[in-house]
Structures are given as structure tokens and as C-alpha cells.
Amino acid sequence: TRSTRPQRLLRAVQKKAIKGDPQSVISTIDYFCRHSEWAMNVGDEKGAILDSVVCEVSPSTALELGTYCGYSTVRIARLLPPGTKLITLEFNPDYAAVARQIIEYSGLQDKICLVEGASGDLIPKMQELFGIKTFDFVFLDHWKDRYLPDIKLLEECQLLRKGSILLADNVICPGTPDYLEYVRNSPRYESKYFKSHLEYTKVEDGLEKSVFLG
Numbered sequence: 421t422r423s424t425r426p427q428r429l430l431r432a433v434q435k436k437a438i439k440g441d442p443q444s445v446i447s448t449i450d451y452f453c454r455h456s457e458w459a460m461n462v463g464d465e466k467g468a469i470l471d472s473v474v475c476e477v478s479p480s481t482a483l484e485l486g487t488y489c490g491y492s493t494v495r496i497a498r499l500l501p502p503g504t505k506l507i508t509l510e511f512n513p514d515y516a517a518v519a520r521q522i523i524e525y526s527g528l529q530d531k532i533c534l535v536e537g538a539s540g541d542l543i544p545k546m547q548e549l550f551g552i553k554t555f556d557f558v559f560l561d562h563w564k565d566r567y568l569p570d571i572k573l574l575e576e577c578q579l580l581r582k583g584s585i586l587l588a589d590n591v592i593c594p595g596t597p598d599y600l601e602y603v604r605n606s607p608r609y610e611s612k613y614f615k616s617h618l619e620y621t622k623v624e625d626g627l628e629k630s631v632f633l634g
């Protein structure tokens with residue numbers, strides 16, 4: 421049967437990127453998505469905003485919801501201080517299998533823990549599975565109707581602390597209206613919109629950065 425898009429993206433990385441070089445993995449994926457097949461990676465333009473927030477926060481504990489092929493996983497992990505771990509959650513086993521290979525090819529496997537399952541099941545287990553008390557940084561890029569329920573779950577599980585940073589992709593396209601309304605109007609968050617474009621296109625999209633106020 422025909423290969424899947426994530427498999428073709430992985431093949432491009434294995435063929436064109438330099439093993440052990442995260443930047444070349446990132447550049448190879450961006451080139452593939454711009455010139456061969458579009459794919460729902462955060463991309464280079466929004467990726468630069470993601471980079472700047474990760475560097476600013478310099479998190480000791482970080483969570484990503486929605487690994488997909490591991491593009492943003494590699495982007496985040498390459499900037500983390502030594503000894504810190506990025507936990508990334510992926511629901512689809514086929515995507516997870518591709519992501520594991522892309523992460524390994526980048527050489528960042530020691531900084532990343534990819535966990536397969538549903539956020540609703542895994543978030544309540546973060547303390548017991550990983551000894552995590554709170555997350556300094558959370559990147560949301562999974563199903564858009566899960567952003568709001570999942571941050572409410574993070575709050576309930578006491579996984580956010582005063583100053584925790586949430587960064588959400590696609591708040592304009594495809595859009596996360598209920599999430600946006602919540603973080604922009606809740607007294608428990610201070611929110612800011614970073615205008616950009618949908619990956620590899622001229623369509624408007626952006627990232628919403630929200631600080632949990634406790």
C-alpha cells in the first residue's frame with residue numbers, strides 16, 4: 421500500500437538531513453513541506469516565535485501536546501538546558517513511530533520522552549509517571565477542541581504554577597475559539613497574541629502565549 425505523508429517526510433529526513441544535527445532535520449522538514457508536500461508542522465515562521473519563547477522561559481520541565489512527526493519536539497528540545505526533559509504526548513501510534521525515528525535521527529532522544537496515549541488519561545498521571553510537580557512550559561498543538569479541556573485538566577491536576585507559560589499553535593487557523601476566549605478573559609491568565617502565518621502559506625495564523633497567574 422502507498423506510504424503515508426509522515427513516512428515520506430521521514431524518508432526525506434533520512435535521505436537529506438545530517439544525522440545528529442537537529443537544525444538540518446528542521447531545515448529538511450521545512451524544505452520538504454514547502455516544495456514537496458505540505459504537512460501540519462508548526463513550521464519555520466511560527467517556529468522562530470516558539471524558539472524565542474522557549475529560550476526566554478528556559479524551562480526545567482516542558483510538555484508538548486501533539487507530537488505528530490516530531491518537528492516542534494526537535495525545535496524545543498534543541499534549545500533546552502542540559503538535564504531538562506521534554507515530555508511529548510502523541511495519540512496516533514503510526515505518527516509516534518515516525519516521530520521516534522525523526523527524534524533519534526536528530527540525536528535528541530535523551531532530552532525527549534514521547535508518551536503514547538490520550539491527554540485526558542495521561543495528564544492526571546504526570547506526577548506518578550515522571551515525578552513532575554509542575555510544568556514551566558506547555559506547547560499546545562494537538563486537536564484544537566482539546567486545548568481548553570486540557571488546560572483545565574492541567575489546572576485541576578495542579579500541574580501549573582504561578583508563572584507557567586502556555587504557548588498555543590493555530591489559534592486563528594484552524595482556530596481554537598473557546599480556548600482563546602478562556603485565556604483572554606480568565607483572571608487566572610495574562611495572554612498575548614503573536615501574529616504570524618499558517619505554516620508554509622500566506623494565510624494568517626498565530627501563537628497565543630498565556631502566563632498562568634496562580
Ligand SMILES: O=C(NC/C=C/[C@H]1O[C@@H](n2cnc(C(F)(F)F)c2)[C@H](O)[C@@H]1O)c1cc([N+](=O)[O-])cc(O)c1O
Nearest residue numbers: 460485486488509510511512515537538539561562563
Ligand atoms: O489539526 C491540526 N493539528 C491537530 C494535531 C493533532 C496531532 O496531535 C495528536 N494528538 C492528539 N491528542 C494528543 C494527546 F496530547 F492527547 F496525546 C496528541 C494527534 O494524534 C495528531 O498527531 C492542525 C491543522 C492545521 N491546518 O492547517 O489544517 C495546521 C496545524 O498547525 C495544525 O496543528
Ligand SMILES: [Mg+2]
Nearest residue numbers: 462561589590
Ligand atoms: Mg499546529
